[in-house]
Every structure is written in C-alpha cells, then in structure tokens.
Amino acid sequence: MSCSSTSRSPGWADLPSEIVVSIAKSLVVAEVIRLRAVCSSWAWALGKSSGLRQNGLYNPFPWILLPNYSLEDADFCTFFSITEDRFYRIPSLKQFTDHRYHLLSSSHHGWLVTIDNVLAPCFLNPLTREMFHLPTLLTIPSRCSIFHSALGASYNKRMFYDQYLRKIILISTPLEERIAVAFCRTHYHGICMLFAGVEDEVWSIGPSLPLDLKCSLDDAKYNEGDDKLYALTSSGDVFVLQFKNHTLEIVSMVCRPIGYEHYHMFLGYISFSHGDLLLVNKYLRSYPSYNNAIKDTAFKIFRLDRVSCWAPVDDLGNEALFIGPNNCFALHDVEERKKNKIFFIHGVPIPKHLCFERK
Template identity: 25%
Template sequence: MEAKKALQRDWSSLPIEVLNLIAKKLGEISDFVRFRAVCTAWRFSTPSTDLPQQFPWILMKHQNTTDLSFYSIPSNKIYSIHASKSLGKWLYGPLEGYMLADLYYQSLWEFGDPFALTLQPSLFNPLNNHEIPLPTYDFEGLPYRFSCMGEYVFSYGYADYQKPKLVFWHLGQANWCELNLTSDYVNCKHICLKGMIFNVERDTGVTKVINVTTGTLAYVIPPIEGHSAAGSKFIVDAFGEILRFFQHNSPYAGLVYDAWFDVHRLETKENGSRCWVKVDSIGNQAVFIDSYSCFVLKAHDFTGIKRNCIYFLTRINHGQEAPKYGVERIDIMTGAREYLPYPLKEPKSWFVPSLQRL
C-alpha cells in the first residue's frame, strides 16, 4: 500500500525551494532542459536565465553546413546542433554566453577584392540561434585577427598596410574604438580592465598599458627576463588579479606537438611601479585557452574542473602522421600533462553554453 502511494505522488507539487536546489545541481545543460520539460510547475520554478554554471564545451565547426558539433568533457557527450545563421561563418571565443561570428577568411575571395570588403561581425548564440550584429566598421588592411576577452571584442591589423592599429568593442557600445600602436609587431590577446588596455609588444617584450578614454600611455611594465618573441601571450582578468600566460611552442618534439606555459601575475612594488612576477599557483582557479581567447573560472563552481590547471586545445600529433587533435590539461605547479578524451576532429574554440538572450 505504501509503495502504491509513493507511485501516485504528485511530484509537480514539490516546494519551489526544493526545485531550485535540484536545478542548481544540474551541471549539464541537457539535464536542465529535460528538468524544465517535466511539467509546467517545474518549468516556471526554474527560468532559463537561472541555468547553473556550465563546464565549457568544445566547438568543432562543420564548414559549409549549418550543423555544429560540441563536446562536453564531464558527460563525454557530443551535441549536434542545427544553427541556420552559422553558415559561412567562423565562430570562436566565448562572450557572455555568445560566440563571435565572422566570415571565413577563405570565403572572402568569393566576394571580390577582400581588402575592399567591409565586414560586420556579430555575436551569436548557437543554442537559440540568436544573433546580435556588431557596429559596422571598415576593417581595412586584412588579415585582421579577432579575439574575445571578457566583455570585449578585439581586432588588430595594419592601417594603410603599415601602421599597426588595435580596434575594440565593448558589449553594448555604439561604435568600435581605435588605438594606434607604436610597435611593428603585435602578438598578444588583449585585455581591457578598469578602462585600461594591456598590450605586450613582440619586439621589445614590454607591456604598454593604455588609457581607453584618452588613448594615452598610462604606464609601462618591463619585459620578463628571458623574453621571447616566439609564442602567444594571453593577459586575463582572474577575478581581480591580472595574469599573463605565455605559450611556448615546440612543434617537432618527435611526433608530439608540445606546448608549455609560463604564468606571471601583475604586482605593484613599494615605489608604485609594476612588474610581472612568475607564479606556480593561481589558487582555486582553472584557465581555458584556445587560439582566440583565454578565460578563468573558479574550479569549485564546477564538477570535474581541476584547480590550478590550464585546459588547452592543441594538436597532439605532428609530422608525417595525420594530425590528431585534443584537449590537454596542464598542472601549473608540477607541469604534469594529461590528454583528455576527445572524439571529434580539430577543436576550434571553447564555448560556455547559455540559453540567455542579450
């Protein structure tokens, strides 16, 4: 009799407080969607805007189709999504639950002279097919390279094919802003923090911090000892701290594409000057890096993320074998490396899944 009563229990009458507690434990977006689909009461108790923080997915773009494939590391699941507005576009870099979308470079020639083409990148959420056009800007002097850092989109290239120029756009901003740079070589994924843009110059290794409002130089951070121009530099806001990641590449270590990182934190000396200090711990945080973006998450907010680690999309094989790609997790303190299972082809970018509409 008791078992029969249990089967007849009306689960839709659970208190809202209990439903909210259950929903917050759903770290996989597919489980969250199914939870909301159980009944009307469960759906209204958990708005789509209350999606729990999600472990980043990995995008593999299917060229010339509208089908996208994402891989979730914690659940070992592949999600195939039909996104009609993604056709002919390059998607990369997480930005507030969206990705940056622009035309494939190889597609530009189909439109005539690519140097005369005015591009209009957009923000795109592949989960709900919502697109937000960015302000029109004449990206002269291709190739321009885009990156998403925080709430900013950056692009750099050469004005008049000679003078380096950095343009950036902030979420909700009416127009792109421009900064003319003094260095002939720029090799940095930029960050804007509290009205300051950090730019590492490739030729000198110095970090120039520029005031966004005035366009003037605020201060200079000396180069790191043993500075190398080869490699990628990422500067990121890590919950109030500014971290700098330098990616060394050794492309032919046997057949393994070997990459390793130096990590520095920005510190202020007693005399007020700034400097980069090498660290082997970033505490209870984890870093996610691909070719276009870098962001930091608090490890304790997610199931399965290891603290003080770098999650890096990389090429595993090189040389004469067919290239294989995957995800590498690097312990910052010990340098221990671990290749995580990855069943898809070349990974393009990290994406933080979200159902929101900006």
C-alpha cells in the same frame, strides 16, 4: 443545493517562482535550460532566454567547442564538458553550418562570434539560441589604416578576417547594453581598436597606443570583476581599457615582466585566477631539418600581484589552466588528475590534447 469542489495535492509544478529562480541561480546555464524544460510553470518563472540574465542566472560553464570535420554536412555542434568529461551534441545554428559564416572567436559566458560574407559580426549562444548583430566592419572609418596599400585590388574579405581581424570581445555590463571591442592589425603591425554597440550603425575608432609601443596583439580578456578589458601585446605589455561615457579609454598600462625574453619566439596568453591577472608564455622552436616544423619547448607563468608587479608562478595548486586560440580560463578545485596542469587545446587533432604538468 450544495456544491462540491475538487482539490488536489500540490506538486512540483506549483513550486513558487521565487524558489525556482533561487534554485536556478546555483546552476550553470546548461542546467538552467534543462530546468526550464521540466514544466511550463518553471519555464514561465525562469522567463525566456534573455530572462536568464535578467534573473542573474549567469554562471559560466567550461565547455569546449570541438572542430566539425563534417563541415556543412553536419546539423549539430559538439561540445566537451571539462568538469564532466563528457560530450554534448546540440542542434546546430546556420552560423555553424552555412559556408557564408566564419567562426571567428569566443567571448565570456558562452558567446561565440561569427562573421559573414559582408563582414557583419554576430554574437550567438548555442545553448540559449540567443543572438544579436553588430554593424558590418565595412563601416570602419577610412582613417584607420588597417589595409596595406600594396594589396590594392587584390584585397578580399577572407584576407581581412584571416590576417587583420584579431578578436572581437563583448565587454558590456550590464549585458543589455551589448558593447563589443574589435582588435585589428594595421599594415605596419600595430593595433587598431574599434568599438560598437548593438544599436550602432557604424564602428567607432578607439584609443591609440603610445607612439613608442608598436606591436601586435597576442591576447585580450574581459574581467567582470572590475569591468575592464585587458589586452596583451606581442612585446609583453598589457594595456587596460574601460568603456566610460560612451567611449573606449585606456585607463592604465602594465609593463612587461623584468627580464622578459621578448626576443624568443613565443605565444602569449592572459587569463584570470581568483581575480588576479595571469600571463602565460608558450615558447616555440623551429626545426629547419623537419620542414620548419614548430614545436613547443617550454612555458612560463606570471601573476600580477597587488602592487602591479609580475611574480613567477611555480605551482598552480588545485587549479588547471586551459589555453586556447580564442579564450583562456582557469578552473579551481578540479579533479586530482587535472590539478597543477596546463592544457593547450588548440592546434592538436581531437581527441588528442597536449598537457604540461608543473614540476
């Protein structure tokens, strides 16, 4: 008696899992999502959403979340890909469409931060559909004097995240620890720093700024290169924080640039370019004769050099800076029409944008 067997030629679905992972490591997250949808064997090799990070598939993708003018009636989110010059619509999450949720800010690697009607922050990634929750901000210790006593019973939660809560940023490395830092404005225009992990039940108070440094927060940015958080004050100083030994510490301070014109009305932003810290000031001017309309008049860029001195930047070269209310980033080797430009992508109706070119 003889037996026969059938054989087939190997196809793309039989590609070894280590090769699939190796290919995916050179792709941005959006492309990895598409790759995982090709067949079940590739999806298995790349794992679930969390597996993207476990396998090191974590390249950032320069997308901008656009305003939703349909409000709760829309069932999608619209993103603009800067490098592709195209729009993407993806099915929305309830954190975008439910009026109980308020989009607060963004963090690195595509994480968005929302806050609900009990002041509980939620980190979510609209592409991978991952999300995790942090304890409600109602657990802030009472000794953290955030609220103005004159508000009394008139205080409400909307006032808190509109006027007092400045930023929440994910700082943990590795990401499985998921530690976040919150910056709040105190009633005397100072800065209160808080931190919490995904398994914590309450927020803990972070370090205090020096007594002679009474100012508010302009911007904050986490740098994966040195695993530190950089925070820019309204006075132009930058303090550097790091999460060590289960607590948040100020590890260094960077003084404002020499001749820093802090008496001007301006907005300050920070970003990183090739590992260097950039400081961007956008100067504003009020026009009383036009109902106190505020116009952008000029901007300055500084780069922190290797000896911790600020150097003026007159040319961005092949780079472009994108400055937004929640996040700022630099793109390298962009197309010719975007080189040596700064794009301010907030406060301007879509699809218009405001662009300054270095001369």
